[in-house]
Amino acid sequence: MKKINLKAFKTANHRILRDINELIVLNVIREQQPVSRVAIAEITGLEEGTVSRIIQRFFRRGLVYEAGVGTSTPAGGRKPRYLHINPTKSCAIGVDIGAIETLLALSDLNGHLHQLKKIPNTKDPRKFLATLADEILSLVRLANPYNELGGIGVSLIGLIDAEEGIILEGENLGWGSYIEVGKILKSKIKQDIPLYFENGARLSALGEIWFGSTHLSGFRNVVFVDINEGVGSGIIINGQIYNGSRNGAGEFGHICIDPAGPKCSCGKYGCLEAFASDLATVDRYREKTKIKPSSSVSQNTKIDMSTIVELAREGHAHALEAIKETARYLGFGLAPIIYGLNPEAIVIGGKIAEAWPLVEREILDSCGQRVSPLFLESTKIFPSTLHVRPCLMGAIALVLAQRFAAPEIV
Amino acid sequence: MKKINLKAFKTANHRILRDINELIVLNVIREQQPVSRVAIAEITGLEEGTVSRIIQRFFRRGLVYEAGVGTSTPAGGRKPRYLHINPTKSCAIGVDIGAIETLLALSDLNGHLHQLKKIPNTKDPRKFLATLADEILSLVRLANPYNELGGIGVSLIGLIDAEEGIILEGENLGWGSYIEVGKILKSKIKQDIPLYFENGARLSALGEIWFGSTHLSGFRNVVFVDINEGVGSGIIINGQIYNGSRNGAGEFGHICIDPAGPKCSCGKYGCLEAFASDLATVDRYREKTKIKPSSSVSQNTKIDMSTIVELAREGHAHALEAIKETARYLGFGLAPIIYGLNPEAIVIGGKIAEAWPLVEREILDSCGQRVSPLFLESTKIFPSTLHVRPCLMGAIALVLAQRFAAPEIV
DNA sequence: AGAAGTTACTTGTCAATCGAAAATAACCTA
DNA sequence: TAGGTTATTTTCGATTGACAAGTAACTTCT
Numbered sequence: 066m067k068k069i070n071l072k073a074f075k076t077a078n079h080r081i082l083r084d085i086n087e088l089i090v091l092n093v094i095r096e097q098q099p100v101s102r103v104a105i106a107e108i109t110g111l112e113e114g115t116v117s118r119i120i121q122r123f124f125r126r127g128l129v130y131e132a133g134v135g136t137s138t139p140a141g142g143r144k145p146r147y148l149h150i151n152p153t154k155s156c157a158i159g160v161d162i163g164a165i166e167t168l169l170a171l172s173d174l175n176g177h178l179h180q181l182k183k184i185p186n187t188k189d190p191r192k193f194l195a196t197l198a199d200e201i202l203s204l205v206r207l208a209n210p211y212n213e214l215g216g217i218g219v220s221l222i223g224l225i226d227a228e229e230g231i232i233l234e235g236e237n238l239g240w241g242s243y244i245e246v247g248k249i250l251k252s253k254i255k256q257d258i259p260l261y262f263e264n265g266a267r268l269s270a271l272g273e274i275w276f277g278s279t280h281l282s283g284f285r286n287v288v289f290v291d292i293n294e295g296v297g298s299g300i301i302i303n304g305q306i307y308n309g310s311r312n313g314a315g316e317f318g319h320i321c322i323d324p325a326g327p328k329c330s331c332g333k334y335g336c337l338e339a340f341a342s343d344l345a346t347v348d349r350y351r352e353k354t355k356i357k358p359s360s361s362v363s364q365n366t367k368i369d370m371s372t373i374v375e376l377a378r379e380g381h382a383h384a385l386e387a388i389k390e391t392a393r394y395l396g397f398g399l400a401p402i403i404y405g406l407n408p409e410a411i412v413i414g415g416k417i418a419e420a421w422p423l424v425e426r427e428i429l430d431s432c433g434q435r436v437s438p439l440f441l442e443s444t445k446i447f448p449s450t451l452h453v454r455p456c457l458m459g460a461i462a463l464v465l466a467q468r469f470a471a472p473e474i475v
Numbered sequence: 476m477k478k479i480n481l482k483a484f485k486t487a488n489h490r491i492l493r494d495i496n497e498l499i500v501l502n503v504i505r506e507q508q509p510v511s512r513v514a515i516a517e518i519t520g521l522e523e524g525t526v527s528r529i530i531q532r533f534f535r536r537g538l539v540y541e542a543g544v545g546t547s548t549p550a551g552g553r554k555p556r557y558l559h560i561n562p563t564k565s566c567a568i569g570v571d572i573g574a575i576e577t578l579l580a581l582s583d584l585n586g587h588l589h590q591l592k593k594i595p596n597t598k599d600p601r602k603f604l605a606t607l608a609d610e611i612l613s614l615v616r617l618a619n620p621y622n623e624l625g626g627i628g629v630s631l632i633g634l635i636d637a638e639e640g641i642i643l644e645g646e647n648l649g650w651g652s653y654i655e656v657g658k659i660l661k662s663k664i665k666q667d668i669p670l671y672f673e674n675g676a677r678l679s680a681l682g683e684i685w686f687g688s689t690h691l692s693g694f695r696n697v698v699f700v701d702i703n704e705g706v707g708s709g710i711i712i713n714g715q716i717y718n719g720s721r722n723g724a725g726e727f728g729h730i731c732i733d734p735a736g737p738k739c740s741c742g743k744y745g746c747l748e749a750f751a752s753d754l755a756t757v758d759r760y761r762e763k764t765k766i767k768p769s770s771s772v773s774q775n776t777k778i779d780m781s782t783i784v785e786l787a788r789e790g791h792a793h794a795l796e797a798i799k800e801t802a803r804y805l806g807f808g809l810a811p812i813i814y815g816l817n818p819e820a821i822v823i824g825g826k827i828a829e830a831w832p833l834v835e836r837e838i839l840d841s842c843g844q845r846v847s848p849l850f851l852e853s854t855k856i857f858p859s860t861l862h863v864r865p866c867l868m869g870a871i872a873l874v875l876a877q878r879f880a881a882p883e884i885v
Numbered sequence: 886a887g888a889a890g891t892t893a894c895t896t897g898t899c900a901a902t903c904g905a906a907a908a909t910a911a912c913c914t915a
Numbered sequence: 916t917a918g919g920t921t922a923t924t925t926t927c928g929a930t931t932g933a934c935a936a937g938t939a940a941c942t943t944c945t
Contacts, residue, residue, distance in 0.1 A: 076521050077487070077495040078932055079901040085487040086903085103922060111486050112904050117924055134911095141913030142921025286720060300815075302712055309817025310696060311853040316814040321807070321845050323734050333845055397731070401811040404726040405710075407719025435731050435743055443721040488903055489930045496932080513893060525932055527895055551942030552892025 086111060090119050092469055094129060094148055095175075101135060101145030120148065127154050150174050155213040157464035158204050160197070161220040161265070161457040162186070162246075164237050164294060167197060168454055171204045172461040174468070176276050180204060181453065190232075190240040191249065198253030205258065215468055216259035218460035220268045221246065222297075227312065230262035237294050261463045266291045266315060267299030267306050268459025269449070273412050274301050275462035278450040284409040288402050289455065290317065292395070292415035293370075295330075296338040299459075300406065318342075322397040340394035343370035343416060350387035370416045377420055388417060392424035396431030403436050403444045410445040414455050418448035496521060500529050502879055504539060504558055505585075511545060511555030530558065537564050560584050565623040567874035568614050570607070571630040571675070571867040572596070572656075574647050574704055577607060578864055581614045582871040584878070586686050590614060591863065600642075600650040601659065608663030615668065625878055626669035628870035630678045631656065632707075637722065640672035647704050671873045676701045676725060677716050678869025679859070680709030683822050685872035688860040694819040698812050699865065700727065702805070702825035703780075705740075706748040709869075710816065728752075732807040747808035751801050753780035753826060760797035780826045787830055798827060802834035806841030813846050813854045820855040824865050828858035 075081070086109075093105050102120060106113045123129035128151055135145040152173035161168040163186070171180040182200055187193045201217060208214045221227075224234035230247020232240065247260055254260075263271075270289035273279050279287050287301045296318030300307040307314050318338040319331050326335025327345075339345060350373050376384035399411055417424060425446075433441050449455050485491070496519075503515050512530060516523040533539035538561055545555040562583035571578040573596070581590040592610060597603045611627060618624045631637075634644035640657020642650065657670055664670075673681075680699035683689050689697050697711045706728030710717040717724050728748040729741050736745025749755060760783050786794035809821055827834060835856075843851050859865050 076499055076519050076932095077492045079492075079903095082487045082489075082492045082902065082931090089486055101922075109486050113923070114905080114925075115903055117922095118902085121924090137912055138921065139913090140920055141911095142919085143911040143913095143923075145922060284720075302717065307712065307816075309853075310694075310819040311817065313813075313817035313850055313853055314815070316817070316850070317811075319847070320811040320814050321732070324732075324807075324845075325735065331847055333847075397734075401727075401730040401815060403723075404730050405724065405811060405815050406717075407721065407723035407726070409720040435734075437729070437741060437743075440723055440726065443719075443723055486903095490903095492902090492931065511893075522933055523894070524896075524934080527893095528932085531895090547941055548892065549942090550891055552890085553894075553940040553942095555893060 086115070087119055087122065088469065090116060091123070091128065091150075095150050095469065098149045099133060099135075099147035101147060103145060105148075127151055152177065153210075155215050155468065156208050157215045157461045158201060158208070158217040159220075159457050159460035159464070160201065160217060161268075161454050161460055162197075162222065162238070163265075163454070163456075164222060167193075168457050169197070169200055169204065170453070170457060170461070171207055172465075174465065176458065176461060176465065178453065180207060186238065188239055190235070190238070190244045190246075194244075194246060194249045195253060198250055201250070201254060205254070205256065214258055216261055216464040217250075217254075218261045218263070218268070218463035219246065219250070220265045220456040220460045221262055222265045225262065225264055227262045227264060230260060259464075259467070261460075261467075263306065263459070263463055264297070264299065265456040265459075266297035267308075268463060269414050269455035270299030270301045270412070270459065271306055271462045271466075272451060272455040272458030272460075273449065274304065275465070276451060276458050277412070277455070278447075279410050279412065282409070286406065286408040287410045287412060288315070288317075288406060288408045289412045289414060289449075290395075290399070290402075291456075292341060292391075292413065292417050293343055295342050295344075296398070298402075300408075302406075317398060317402060320398065320401055322394060337394065337398035341391050341398060345394075346370060346373060346387050346391045346417070349390055350384060353383040353387060374416050374420045377423055385423065388420055388424055389427045391417060392427035393431040395424075396428040396433075397435055399428070399432045399446065400435035403432070403440050407440065408444055410447065412447060412449055412455075414449040421448040496525070497529055497532070498879065500526060501533070501538065501560075505560050505879060508559045509543060509545075509557035511557060513555060515558075537561055562587065565625050565878065566618050567625045567871045568611060568618070568627040569630075569867050569870035569874070570611065570627060571678075571864055571870055572607075572632065572648070573675075573864070573866075574632060577603075578867050579607070579610055579614065580863070580867060580871070581617055582875075584875065586868065586871060586875065588863065590617060596648065598649055600645070600648070600654045604654075604656060604659045605663060608660055611660070611664060615664070615666065624668055626671055626874040627660075627664075628671045628673070628678070628873035629656065629660070630675045630866040630870045631672055632675045635672065635674055637672045637674060640670060669874075669877070671870075671877075673716065673869070673873055674707070674709065675866040675869075676707035677709030677718075678873060679824050679865035680711045680822070680869065681716055681872045681876075682861060682865040682868030682870075683859065684711050684714065685875070686861060686868050687822070687865070688857075689820050689822065692819070696816065696818040697820045697822060698725070698727075698816060698818045699822045699824060699859075700805075700809070700812075701866075702751060702801075702823065702827050703753055705752050705754075706808070708812075710818075712816075727808060727812060730808065730811055732804065747804065750804035751808060755804075756780060756783060756797050756801045756827070759800055760794060763793040763797060784826050784830045787833055795833065798830055798834055799837045801827060802837035803841040805834075806838040806843075807845055809838070809842045809856065810845035813842070813850050817850065818854055820857065822857060822859055822865075824859040831858040 089109050093108050102116045106116045129148050130151045131146050133147040137144050152175040155174050157172050159170050167184050169182050170178045172178050223232055225232050232244040234242050235244055274287050285304045289299045291297045298315040298317045300315045319336045321335045322337050323335040327339045328334050329336035329339035373384045377388050451458050499519050503518050512526050516526045539558050540561045541556050543557045547554050562585045565584050567582050569580050577594050579592050580588045582588050633642055635642050642654040644652050645654055684697050695714045699709045701707045708725040708727045710725045729746045731745045732747050733745040737749045738744055739746035739749035783794045787798050861868050
């Protein structure tokens with residue numbers, strides 16, 4: 066026999082047939098709730114009887130409940146009975162291990178947060194992860210009244226092994242390299258709760274498409290660009306995280322936007338990150354205030370990106386200049402994304418996104434210098450629309466996706 | 476009812492259940508032939524009885540035939556009976572409307588070309604398309620002995636509307652704008668044969684993944700970069716053409732590789748295309764020979780890319796320099812593709828690919844100047860492995876994909 | 886040559902599920 | 916309250932794959 070190229074063939078049988086339809090119906094309920102059975106039948110193309118049976122199965126499992134009725138048509142007739150996802154049937158825990166602090170939350174099936182905790186990072190990763198495990202366990206206990214805990218989604222930064230939950234390179238956390246987060250957490254939690262790991266920027270993208278305005282617009286191809294100490298990004302193609310051949314997709318932070326530019330931490334010259342990361346902005350601001358030491362904020366003050374954004378909003382000229390300059394470079398960096406992937410939307414995250422009204426014009430203008438108008442208008446560019454950190458929402462979506470995702474066919 | 480976000484829900488019923496399995500089995504036969512029933516059962520996970528029944532249906536439809544037997548296992552036992560796709564059951568016509576000439580071919584289900592014709596383009600698109608329609612019709616007549624003609628796949632260049640088969644901007648064909656190729660061909664052909672259109676670079680990518688060595692390697696994410704008068708590219712993600720939000724994905728030709736670079740035809744500065752297109756290479760070569768008019772080839776001679784590649788292969792210094800320089804710029808241009816999409820492979824097409832041994836080193840080296848070694852090794856870079864123009868094979872794949880492609884689920 | 890063992894393929898039966906259509910429920914208007 | 920309308924449920928039949936019990940074809944050993 067010739068070499069078998071074992072793609073994940075998933076052949077269909079009755080169970081899968083049922084699963085496909087149930088999944089579609091469940092997703093329709095999730096996205097359209099409240100919604101009636103006929104409406105589901107109309108949207109999905111399933112027969113009404115089939116929808117009824119599927120709903121009955123959902124009732125039996127407690128996945129869906131009925132509440133409220135709609136209005137009759139002008140001609141009269143029975144009122145449609147509204148269906149809802151039972152959000153307390155299952156829940157998810159999301160953890161966002163950020164550069165300086167870690168967020169964790171308990172979420173219901175609708176993505177509503179029932180608990181949100183914040184714990185500071187510490188220098189010793191093992192000690193920190195022990196604390197984190199305790200916090201997670203307290204959420205797990207909280208989750209008990211729920212019928213089911215879908216799992217724990219963890220957002221990691223740096224170079225990671227998402228499969229095993231290993232931080233290969235935790236420089237920006239001050240943790241050194243090869244921290245087996247998955248192994249450590251699993252040993253502390255000691256329960257059979259699934260753990261999922263993924264890169265923060267990718268989870269941000271997932272969070273946006275599950276819970277942000279890109280979801281409302283029905284976008285399926287979205288790039289999230291996260292500006293912080295570095296510049297990371299996550300790509301959603303066809304509604305799913307795109308990983309690339311060796312999990313390397315979305316390293317837009319290191320594309321060269323000007324070969325004559327400054328040296329980047331990666332050793333190359335003119336990377337987007339070298340121009341537009343928060344570090345670069347802070348440096349730029351320092352440079353400017355150094356020239357004019359009469360400035361209201363002394364260069365000795367500890368300056369970070371938050372401060373600069375704050376100052377810029379207050380109208381401080383140097384800060385404003387600094388972030389506007391960052392915005393210009395960022396615009397250049399978006400050009401290859403638009404030309405290459407042509408996503409429906411690019412979502413910008415990080416502190417600079419909090420000053421959106423101040424930078425939007427600059428970003429669009431500089432991007433327009435490198436992208437033709439036709440392309441520029443085909444991709445919407447806007448700041449994150451989520452109220453909590455997008456990667457936390459993504460971590461939750463990662464868990465929920467397990468329940469709502471289609472069983473992969475072909 | 477809330478706004479219905481009508482994604483293409485494809486719910487499952489018995490017919491789809493059957494179709495999915497048939498498709499999977501058919502694909503396994505196509506990729507593994509010759510192959511026995513047990514082997515199919517093992518690969519797909521279907522029960523042997525189910526496979527038997529599916530094969531029986533294929534026999535009835537004449538899609539598959541049995542020929543030859545395998546060897547018994549060392550322990551003895553019945554010999555497996557080999558199955559093959561019946562390549563003459565169906566066929567496809569592929570058309571590649573290139574910049575200067577047009578290729579068309581009749582292909583069987585295995586992608587073997589049974590006829591290959593070449594016709595020169597003419598200035599009047601309507602006249603040309605009339606001639607083309609005649610040629611297509613003669614292939615259709617040739618196809619008659621086949622049981623079935625799957626369709627006609629047409630590769631177009633320039634800015635196009637793939638859905639309707641319209642060349643929106645046919646500058647590089649000398650045809651002006653808005654040529655309704657689809658409408659015209661349909662009216663001339665007058666038979667109910669499906670016509671499919673797609674951009675040439677995307678079809679090249681599809682051709683490579685269906686018939687090239689990327690197929691053999693089982694790659695699912697591939698970018699094809701086509702260097703000709705311009706620089707186009709096609710993206711395959713998860714085995715399928717990726718279009719982007721407004722069909723704009725893969726415009727890597729206009730990403731900026733050096734803002735201090737020359738002005739591009741698009742009006743921006745430093746586009747890859749301005750550095751690495753055949754036109755740029757020809758200009759570069761002209762420049763070099765002008766400096767040394769003692770050169771063996773006079774600058775008055777009509778020079779095109781083919782000539783330069785030819786000369787370079789013969790060891791002509793200026794030609795060699797010219798294409799090596801192009802290769803260096805090309806390498807820069809591949810960097811954002813690797814960092815952004817991190818595909819398993821980038822396939823280079825066009826005349827410069829014919830001089831691969833002369834340019835490979837340069838491409839990899841310059842790419843390495845902008846990409847970290849880890850990333851560089853994660854993406855293979857090689858020239859097209861097809862023996863005819865990749866976009867012609869892609870046009871054929873476009874038709875075959877209709878038969879072999881999965882019915883889209885979810 | 887024949888028996889025993891092995892593997893490939895086929896067929897019969899069963900259970901699951903959907904579609905179609907009929908039945909029922911709930912509502913409106915006149 | 917009758918008649919019309921719409922929503923939901925139930926019933927029945929068809930299709931299909933899983934499972935298991937055949938049958939076919941081959942090898943090896945005696």
